[in-house]
Amino acid sequence: MTAQLVSTAAELAAARGAGRAVAVVMTMGALHEGHATLIRRAREIVGRAGCVIVTDFVNPTQFGAGEDFDRYPRTLDHDLQVSSIAGADLVYAPSVEEMYGTVRVDDLDGDVMVEPGRLGTILEGASRPGHFRGMLTIVAKLLHLTAPDHALFGEKDYQQLALIRAMVASLRFPVEVVGVPTVREDDGLALSSRNRFLTREQRAIAAELARAIQVAAEVAAYDGPLAGERAGRAVLAAHAQIQVDYLVITDPQLGPAVPGPGRVLVAARLGETRLIDNLPCSIGPAS
Ligand code: PAF
Numbered sequence: 374m375t376a377q378l379v380s381t382a383a384e385l386a387a388a389r390g391a392g393r394a395v396a397v398v399m400t401m402g403a404l405h406e407g408h409a410t411l412i413r414r415a416r417e418i419v420g421r422a423g424c425v426i427v428t429d430f431v432n433p434t435q436f437g438a439g440e441d442f443d444r445y446p447r448t449l450d451h452d453l454q455v456s457s458i459a460g461a462d463l464v465y466a467p468s469v470e471e472m473y474g475t476v477r478v479d480d481l482d483g484d485v486m487v488e489p490g491r492l493g494t495i496l497e498g499a500s501r502p503g504h505f506r507g508m509l510t511i512v513a514k515l516l517h518l519t520a521p522d523h524a525l526f527g528e529k530d531y532q533q534l535a536l537i538r539a540m541v542a543s544l545r546f547p548v549e550v551v552g553v554p555t556v557r558e559d560d561g562l563a564l565s566s567r568n569r570f571l572t573r574e575q576r577a578i579a580a581e582l583a584r585a586i587q588v589a590a591e592v593a594a595y596d597g598p599l600a601g602e603r604a605g606r607a608v609l610a611a612h613a614q615i616q617v618d619y620l621v622i623t624d625p626q627l628g629p630a631v632p633g634p635g636r637v638l639v640a641a642r643l644g645e646t647r648l649i650d651n652l653p654c655s656i657g658p659a660s
Contacts, residue, residue: 375462377429378453382518385426385465389519394423397521399512402429403446403566404455407556412459413555418523426519427456429466433478434486435508439549441645446566465519472514487544489536492627495651497532500618508533509540511633516546524548529555529563531638531651535627539616555650556568557583563650575643576608578612582650585609585620590654593637597659598622598630601637609641616642622656632658 378487379385389395396415400408408427415425429452436442449466456464469478476484486506489498493505516524524541526534534552541550556564560581571579585608591599605620618640622630627638635656640649 374457376453376457376464378464378466379454380466380468381471382467385463385518386556388463389424389426392464394419394523395426395519395521396423396523396525397426397428397515397519398461398525399428399515400452401431401445402452403448403569404429404452405562405564405566407527407529408457409459410556411527411553412456412461414551415523415525416620418525418551424463425461426463426465426521427452428515428519429456429460429464430472430511430515432472432507432511433469434473434481434510435504437501437503441567441570444570447570460658472511473562481507487513487540491541492532492539495532495627496619496621497640498660500640505533505536509536511532512537513540513544513546516541516548521548523551525553526556528552529565529650531636532627537606561587563648565648567646569650570646571643575614575646578614579643579648581612581615582639582641582648585651586639586650586652589622589637590618590652593622593630593635594655595658595660597632598635598656599659601654601656605637605639609639614617614643618642618647622654624656625653630656632656 396419398411487509490507560580562580585605589601589605592604609615609617620639635654637654638651
């Protein structure tokens with residue numbers, strides 16, 4: 374069945390109805406198999422009687438000046454098709470005015486925004502100032518508008534997921550946040566809407582990011598986090614086209630690495646395209 378396309382809060386509320394379990398998958402469109410996996414999981418969670426909503430909105434406030442907002446792909450027809458096949462009931466694709474009213478999105482100083490706190494200042498937050506403020510603000514708006522019981526997010530954006538969990542706990546949103554493991558290409562590259570920007574040459578080496586964090590995870594398990602980070606960075610250093618932003622090992626909450634469960638995170642640029650990836654790991658004592 375084709376998912377119903379709605380673009381205003383009133384249409385959304387009418388189509389959503391009341392009295393049934395609701396799961397939301399928030400996206401910026403350009404849907405790929407990673408999104409389809411989230412939608413199928415959402416359907417499993419709420420069952421046939423429940424309602425699965427996909428939001429489709431390229432959020433201007435989470436892009437910095439000089440980032441790829443203008444060239445970010447807009448593929449609504451395709452998104453509607455992917456959402457329908459994966460089992461969504463509704464696709465909510467609002468306009469910028471619907472989400473931000475008359476506020477100028479390039480001058481938000483006068484607007485109410487959600488501040489991410491310290492967790493939003495490291496890693497992606499350090500490289501992309503203002504990104505998490507914009508991201509949390511739109512996620513908060515969309516949680517209010519869709520009023521879901523479950524909200525599903527990919528683990529590929531690991532820091533985003535951690536911040537959404539923190540916001541939901543802090544602002545007492547009555548929703549269960551569900552993290553879903555990253556979907557990968559056969560060579561390991563994490564699926565991302567930005568992969569389409571890679572040239573054939575860049576695409577051929579992009580999976581080195583996944584290999585680097587895999588190597589880092591293996592070394593960290595035996596020789597500790599610093600050795601793991603060094604080994605991961607060495608994989609990427611072999612490719613002049615890959616400009617590493619960070620490759621770090623942290624605890625699962627993105628705090629300092631200590632022996633036990635951990636996370637390896639990487640961000641790197643291939644030409645104009647910035648990619649991120651991460652993996653769970655187990656951290657051994659430093660040797
Ligand atoms: O992960 C994304 O696509 C976006 O950051 C999100 C959560 C849809 C908010 O715009």
